Amino acid sequence: MEKEAKIALEDGTILKGEGFGHETTATGEIVFSTGMTGYVEGLTDPSFKGQILMSTYPLQGNYGVDENWYQSGKIQAEGYIVRELCRELSMFSPQKTLDDFLKEYKIPGISGIDTRDLTIKIREKGAMKCAIATEEIDDSELIALAKNQLSIVDMDLVPQVSTKEVITFGEDLDSKVAIIDCGVKKVIIDNFLERDVGVVLLPYNSDYKTILDYDVNGLMVSCGPGNPIRVTETIETVGKISNKLPIFGICMGQQIIAKSFGAKIYKMKFGHRGANQPVKDLNSGRVFLTSQNHGFCIDKESLNDTQLNLTQVNLNDNTPEGFSHEELSLSCVQYHPEAGPGPNDTNFLFDEFKQIMSDY
16 A cells, blocks of 8 residues: 655645655645656756656656656755656666655655646646655644745755866867856756867856856856846856856856846746747747746846847747847847757757857
8 A cells, every 4th residue: 555645835735645755754846847758857957956846747657767867966856746656667778667766866756646736726826835745744734844944035046956066078179168057957068068069067156267267168057946036156257257258048047147137037926847838039930849947037128228138938928038138149048948858949059059159
């Protein structure tokens, strides 16, 4: 018999199901992702630090877990919620089951939850603070844990996922890009290496002089978890280096760069997380399907008071998805052109940035 597990929301809601993974209690902001695949990539994505991930697609775990799909060295999400857990793998190559994966990294999971109904609740009320327990605990105690935890708006999550030391990849390559690591995904580094661009991965709080000392051809500000406004060290660095190198930003990277030029950032009601978000390029008129994972957004109107020009918008809610600078060699996108897994419509942005670095 499976062990009972439950989740509590800050509004007092208690939902019960079956536990899997590690036997423990954890807290975080509950968010939903609409991708049909990609649970390994999602769970190991540093951008989910501080959050309890819920998949809207009902069946998870059917193709197991392979370390080649990891986007960081461990599971970053605080917990995992699914409708149905598949314990019988349908592929011959995976190294472990989803259940074993969560046990390995001491992460709780719960199945048997009506994830579609819970998704509707989040869409109506917004992302909420949540607690998940796969061990015995009173309902009232679990609700208190959900209510009393710090809001993700006030948490410093980037220092928890950023590299603590400078790491280089592709040292022998002539072209090099510096990446400020706010929670970079492995596939982003791979995309540069596949294009013969070496990577210098630096801690989030690196100053601009340190970056320039590595004699790089460009700078990228990576994706990452939590509130971009709290990453003040990176914002300051971008402000000082923006006229010295071509810059590329992805997801939180875009928000940090926008903030360094005076734009405003706000928390979205429930964010964008999934692999089917339509984005329109305002210059070409083309529409791309994109993979996204963010809960904060640039205030589009605030761009009017900067030298930043809106270049792309989300067709679902018209939120900013990309911008450029009137004078500087700077381009940013809110979605994930590396998309691992997900659509590859915008993978060419890495080619364009390599060319920009070459021409600079």
